[in-house]
Amino acid sequence: MIEVKNVTKEFTKKISKKETTKFKADDNISFKVKSGEIVGILGPNGAGKTTLLRMIAGIMEPTEGSIKINNLNYHDNSEEIKKQISFLSGSTKLYKDISPYELLTMCGEYYGLEKEEITKRINEITKRFNLDSFIHQRIDNLSTGQMQRTNIARCVIHNPNIYIFDEATSGLDIIASKTILDFIKEEKKKNKSIIYSTHYMEEAENICDRVILIHKGKIIKEGTPSAIIKECQVTNLRDAFFCLIGGNNNE
Amino acid sequence: MSKKILITIKKELRSIFRDRKSIVRMFLFPLIIPAMIIFYGILYDNIDNEEITHTVGVNYEISEVEKQIADTLNIQYKEYNTKKELENAYQEKQIGGYLIYEDNNYTIYTDQSATSGMTINALLTEYLENYSQYLTNQYLTEEGIDLDKAYNHFTYESQDIGESNYFLQVILLVSITYIIMSICLSTSNMATSTTAAEKENGTLETILTFPIKRTELLIGKYLSSAIIGFITSIIGLILMIISLYYSKENYNVFSTINLSIDLSTIIISIIIIFLASFFIASIAFALTCYSKTYKEAQSASQLLNMISIIPMFVNLFETKITYYYYLIPICNYEQILIDLFSNNITLTNLLLTIISTFIYIVVVITYIIKAYNSEKILYSN
Numbered sequence: 005m006i007e008v009k010n011v012t013k014e015f016t017k018k019i020s021k022k023e024t025t026k027f028k029a030d031d032n033i034s035f036k037v038k039s040g041e042i043v044g045i046l047g048p049n050g051a052g053k054t055t056l057l058r059m060i061a062g063i064m065e066p067t068e069g070s071i072k073i074n075n076l077n078y079h080d081n082s083e084e085i086k087k088q089i090s091f092l093s094g095s096t097k098l099y100k101d102i103s104p105y106e107l108l109t110m111c112g113e114y115y116g117l118e119k120e121e122i123t124k125r126i127n128e129i130t131k132r133f134n135l136d137s138f139i140h141q142r143i144d145n146l147s148t149g150q151m152q153r154t155n156i157a158r159c160v161i162h163n164p165n166i167y168i169f170d171e172a173t174s175g176l177d178i179i180a181s182k183t184i185l186d187f188i189k190e191e192k193k194k195n196k197s198i199i200y201s202t203h204y205m206e207e208a209e210n211i212c213d214r215v216i217l218i219h220k221g222k223i224i225k226e227g228t229p230s231a232i233i234k235e236c237q238v239t240n241l242r243d244a245f246f247c248l249i250g251g252n253n254n255e
Numbered sequence: 256m257s258k259k260i261l262i263t264i265k266k267e268l269r270s271i272f273r274d275r276k277s278i279v280r281m282f283l284f285p286l287i288i289p290a291m292i293i294f295y296g297i298l299y300d301n302i303d304n305e306e307i308t309h310t311v312g313v314n315y316e317i318s319e320v321e322k323q324i325a326d327t328l329n330i331q332y333k334e335y336n337t338k339k340e341l342e343n344a345y346q347e348k349q350i351g352g353y354l355i356y357e358d359n360n361y362t363i364y365t366d367q368s369a370t371s372g373m374t375i376n377a378l379l380t381e382y383l384e385n386y387s388q389y390l391t392n393q394y395l396t397e398e399g400i401d402l403d404k405a406y407n408h409f410t411y412e413s414q415d416i417g418e419s420n421y422f423l424q425v426i427l428l429v430s431i432t433y434i435i436m437s438i439c440l441s442t443s444n445m446a447t448s449t450t451a452a453e454k455e456n457g458t459l460e461t462i463l464t465f466p467i468k469r470t471e472l473l474i475g476k477y478l479s480s481a482i483i484g485f486i487t488s489i490i491g492l493i494l495m496i497i498s499l500y501y502s503k504e505n506y507n508v509f510s511t512i513n514l515s516i517d518l519s520t521i522i523i524s525i526i527i528i529f530l531a532s533f534f535i536a537s538i539a540f541a542l543t544c545y546s547k548t549y550k551e552a553q554s555a556s557q558l559l560n561m562i563s564i565i566p567m568f569v570n571l572f573e574t575k576i577t578y579y580y581y582l583i584p585i586c587n588y589e590q591i592l593i594d595l596f597s598n599n600i601t602l603t604n605l606l607l608t609i610i611s612t613f614i615y616i617v618v619v620i621t622y623i624i625k626a627y628n629s630e631k632i633l634y635s636n
Contacts, residue, residue, distance in 0.1 A: 063463045064630055086466035097457035099266075101273045113262045114465040158461075 006037040006060060006166060006197055011069035013055050029055040031221040032069070037197045039165070042188065044212035044229075045201040046245070052221040053201040054093070057170045060199065061091040073166060087115055089166045090159040092184075094174035100144035104135055104154040107143065108161050115162035122161075129157045152180045156187050167191060167198045173207065185211060205241040217245055224248050259467045263475025264482070267449050271483060277448065281441040281483065285491030288430050289498035295426060296506030309375050312341045312353035324385045328378050351375045423512040424597055426499070428570050431592045434491040434528070435585060436563045438484040438535045443556030445480035446539035451552035473627040477540055477620070484532035492524060515598060523595055523605070530612040531588040535559065537619035538584075544626050559585075566590055581607040584615050 013030040030052040037043045045053050058064040060071055062078050062085060070077060073085045099107060105126065112122035130139055133153045138146055143154065159167065169188065173181040188198055188211060202208050208215055209229045217225040217232070225232055225248050229241055236244040271277050308329045317325070317332050325332055333350055335341050341353040345364070352365035352375040363379045366372035392402055453459040462472065496516055502509040539556055546552035566589040569576070581587045587608045594600040 058460075061464050063460065083466040083468070086464065089464065091460075091464040093460060095457050096461050098461070099270065099458055100456075101270050106269075110262065110266055111465070114259060114462075114467055116258075116466065 005039060005072075005074055006199065007070075007072040008036070008056075008060065009034050009070050009072070011056070011059060011066045011071060013052070013059060013064065014067040028221050030059070030066075030218075033218075033221075033223055034069075035216055035223070035226060037166075037199055039197050040192060040195040041214065042192050042198040042200055042212045044208035044215040045199060045218060046203070046205060046208050046215050046241070047218035048203055051218045053203075053218060054170055056218070057091070057093075057168050057199065057201055061089060061168050062086055063091075087162060088164055089168060090162070090164040091168045092155060092159050092170070092172050094171035094176075096155065098143050098151060098155060098158070101142060103140045103142055104146075104157065105139045107154065107158055111158045111161045117162065125161055125163070129160060132160075133157050148176070149180050149183065152176065152183055156184065165196055167196060169198070169200045169202075171202060172200075173202065173204065181207075205245060209241045215241065217248060219245075219249050257471050257474075259471045260475040260478065263467070263472055264479045267445070267476055267479035268482065271445060271448065271479075274448075277444060280444055281437070281487050282490065284433065284437040284440055285487055285494055288433050288491050289494045289501075291429060291433070292426060292495070292498040292502050293506075296502040296509055299508035300506050309352075309371070309378060310350050311375060311379065312344050312350040313356070314338060314341060314353075315356045320389060321386060324382055324389065328382055328385075330378055330382060352379065354379055422508065423514075424570070424593070426512075427593050427596050428567055428589075430491075430495045431589050431596075432564060432567045434488050434495065434592070435531060435535075435566075435589050436560060437487045437491050438528070438532050439539075439556075439559040439563045439585075441487040442480045442484040442532065442536040443539040443543070443553075443559050445483050446476075446536065446543045447546075447549060447552040447556060449476040449480065450540065450543050451546040452549045455548050469628050470624050473540075473624060477536055477623070480539060481533045481536035484536050485529055488528045488532060489525070492528060496521075513598070516596065520595055523600075524592055527588055527591055527595070527608065530609065530616075531585075534584055534612050534616050534619070537616055537623065540623045541619055541626070544623060545631075562586075563589075578603065578607060582611045584612065587611070 011030055011033045012028055014026055014028050016024050016026050018024050033052075033056060035043070045056065047053050055064065059066050060073075062082055065078070073088060076085050078085060102110070108126050108129065109122055112125060117125065126139075130136055133156060135150075135153060135157060138150050143151065146154065167188070169184070172184050176184070185207070188200065192198060200208065200212060212229060214227065215225075215229055215232065216223055225244075227235075232244050233239065233241060236247040238244050238247055271281075308331050310331045310333060312333050312335050314335055314337065316334060322332070333344070335344060335353075338355060341350070341355065341364070344350045345353055351371055352363065355362045355364065361383055363376055363383075365376040365379070367376055395402060395405060453462070463469075499509070499512075499514055499516075503512060503514055539559060542555045542558060543552035546555050562585050566586045569580075569586065570590075570593070576590065580590060581604045591600065591604060591608045594604065
């Protein structure tokens with residue numbers, strides 16, 4: 005269970021050598037994600053999605069508000085929470101000078117798994133994601149698809165309860181994207197909580213149980229994709245989004 | 256030590272040992288030390304063994320006595336008739352300088368901006384002094400004066416009371432500068448690849464999602480950098496000691512140096528190098544922490560390499576060194592190591608260096624821990 009309550013993130017931006025200005029990347033955001041639920045965070049680039057997910061993943065701290073993961077907060081239980089979370093971002097890269105096997109071992113060690121447990125998990129993951137043929141090759145020699153599978157594999161090494169995907173399919177071809185989407189569906193069946201951020205509205209429409217539309221750091225709508233589409237009297241989420249922000253807002 | 260710090264150290268060291276370019280950059284530098292020491296040995300031995308004859312032009316006829324004096328100084332004469340002919344011969348490089356005799360006055364013409372010109376000028380001056388002495392002696396003898404009584408009123412000799420050999424000082428200065436530079440180079444390279452390069456490659460975000468405290472992550476990265484600095488400098492130190500002993504046995508120019516490297520010298524030098532590695536690594540991290548890209552971090556860390564050569568100039572210009580100098584980091588490591596290997600070390604200077612370094616390390620580490628816990632460093636863009 006993820007509980008985001010009145011979260012605000014403020015940044016200071018330098019506008020000239022002497023002048024700075026403050027702006028809110030996220031403004032008073034609140035929502036919950038239950039077990040076995042896929043919640044989509046949707047919005048255009050710069051809406052505040054990545055900042056929000058970084059705060060949920062414990063990489064950043066909110067300026068105001070609180071984030072609770074399974075009733076634990078980052079201030080007191082940072083390591084315990086991170087052991088339950090997996091974060092996969094489109095900008096997340098892998099260490100290129102090691103093999104997927106070494107990467108998975110290293111991740112397992114960071115998550116505090118015992119040596120035998122790591123070996124067992126790697127064997128399971130290798131079968132699940134078909135890593136056999138390249139598990140001992142250097143990552144910089146792998147194809148994009150193989151890298152993507154390795155990236156997903158490192159997310160599951162510690163068997164997390166919560167997944168956070170930030171533009172995970174951005175820039176990927178249709179096959180690599182499908183690998184991720186199939187993986188998300190499988191994990192949902194295992195009763196995992198999943199936050200899925202994207203600016204591909206159609207993708208969210210197909211995969212998410214519930215979506216949260218964010219614009220300029222604020223939640224503008226929350227609900228099931230079908231309910232939002234129906235409420236806006238349009239045929240898809242993209243049009244619903246434009247309807248909610250008041251037409252073709254280019255800002 | 257935390258297990259996660261050890262995992263981070265393992266990760267960083269593995270990464271650096273798998274990158275051939277980094278290995279070459281880091282470990283090639285200490286190899287320059289033996290090459291340089293042996294090169295000095297070969298070069299100076301060759302200079303000592305060589306007998307170079309300098310050809311000089313004159314505008315007068317050389318007497319037998321003058322010829323004998325010139326021979327003792329390895330000066331070869333060529334006679335010309337006019338100043339113009341001498342100038343032409345000099346331009347055509349037939350002669351290295353020339354001597355003109357007019358109205359009982361000798362004028363030496365040489366190019367003193369060149370080493371050969373300076374040498375010829377010194378040789379001709381000596382030649383003229385010797386010739387003048389010969390003429391004086393001849394006159395005194397003709398006048399019936401006892402030359403022995405005229406000149407030898409007393410005897411004298413000189414003794415070198417310096418505590419170290421100048422040549423050894425120069426060799427130590429250059430070698431130790433290289434050792435400290437190798438620490439600067441390797442730690443800044445490590446700091447760059449473990450901080451800015453990780454930001455640029457997008458792997459930092461991955462590691463931040465792991466259950467590791469930022470302080471543990473930083474300490475792991477910092478320690479791996481200090482370890483690399485220590486390894487490269489120890490290689491440099493070992494190579495320096497081996498090459499000094501090898502050169503003492505094989506090259507005449509090193510034969511007079513007083514090398515007394517005992518166990519305590521080695522232990523103290525290892526302690527100094529250890530502290531230097533840890534301090535320089537912390538500075539490398541402080542300099543590179545705000546860099547967003549690999550290139551930015553590399554430029555920022557250049558400052559370290561520039562500082563490491565300052566002590567070389569301080570020593571070359573024979574600047575008076577006070578206690579305060581041993582409080583200046585980087586400069587003090589080089590100076591204390593020079594003192595150590597040339598038997599000039601004092602306990603006060605050693606303690607000043609060690610204690611001040613401890614304080615500096617604590618201050619800089621506190622600063623970088625604070626900096627690494629700020630989001631500005633992690634997402635500076």
